[in-house]
Amino acid sequence: MDKDDIGGTDLAELSAALKKGGLDRPAVVLDLDALDHNIAILKKTADPRLAWRLVAKSLPSEPLIRYLQNALGTRKLMVFSDPMLSQLLSGTPTDVLMGRPMLISSVRRVLGCYPKATHQVQWLVDSFARLEEYRELAAELGTPLRLNLEIDVGLHRGGFAIEDIARLDTAFRNCKELKLAGLMGYEPHLSKLPSVLAAVSEKRFEKTYGAFVRWARSMGGEFCFNTGGSLTFHKYQSGGSINEVSFGSVMVLPTDFKSSASLGFVPAAYVATPILKVLPSNPWPGLDVLSGLRRRTMDVAIQGGYFMGEPIYPCKFGYSGIFGRSSNQEIWSGRSKAGLAPGDIALLRPSQSELVLNSLGSMLAYRRDQGLSEWPVLPH
Structure with missing residues (x-):
């Protein structure tokens, strides 16, 4: 056949x-007929009451990103590198969440070329040492930086733990250079664990994310509470701890994501x-x-x-x-x-x-x- x-x-x-x-x-080669089919499936499987964020590294073409943004009604992107971020910032304004922490030298370079990034980008921070680096850069530039905190929800690839909340609270309440923009808790392990282990890990996810969300809301303001990926975005509903999900690869369905074919992709x-x-x-x-x-x-x-x-x-x-x-x-x-x-x-x-x-x-x-x-x- x-x-x-x-x-x-x-x-x-x-x-x-x-x-x-x-x-x-x-x-x-990108098959636009198949892509249109996947857009329709995405709209049926992702909760429209949650914000949707496109993962740019998995969809690395501005025409492709614009095509999907227009079809899905979102301007939100997740970006992972200095070169890709710089090119995107030079085009249509958008809402960017960094998908991994950047070295402070890269952040300084981006902000030097694109000052508007202070308003458009949420910089991901995973440790107190990096938090201090960003505080020093913000003081040097004389402008607050919007920070999104990477939290360890069980993946164990770095990030803050529940025990860090008290220290984080002190850091943000006592520092005008740092502005809390949100949280990111990535959880690809949940889709790959046996059901017994997955159930325990899901409870850990909810406990950890929930604790951070309660603390963030005590600070006041609007926040980005991000999670999910191409294998898990469809499992989340509004009304819980998170308010947005990310996805990218599922829109073109490479073989590493073939399990999503069961949803119709x-x-x-x-x-x-x-x-x-x-x-x-x-x-x-x-x-x-x-x-x-x-x-x-x-x-x-x-x-x-x-x-x-x-x-x-x-x-x-x-x-x-x-x-x-x-x-x-x-x-x-x-x-x-x-x-x-x-x-x-x-x-x-x-x-x-x-x-x-x-x-x-x-x-x-x-x-x-x-x-x-x-x-x-x-x-x-």
């Missing part, structure tokens, strides 16, 4: 369209690359004497290789166990396929969207019967 096994893109049709469009390099992003060589009945190196065993098989050499993904077209082809992985003319092996020729386009389904979607230059936006458009990508 020439369709993905969970529905969506007709791979033979996509491959033919890319060849007709003159694709002669490895490229990421379909793959919407592919890596495409030309086939350079078609090698029917190709002997194994050094084992020509066994060439008869290869009569019904075929190897193809693709342009480039070592892509982070799973071969899906031509159908029933996969990485060669004999030749191994390669970043140059990688060999895929499969059953003989009539009509396959150099210049045809091979397709892979990415294992993740971050570091993949912006690794091959401008991505190609594809809509059936409307041709291809180039969408520039954001820096890592």
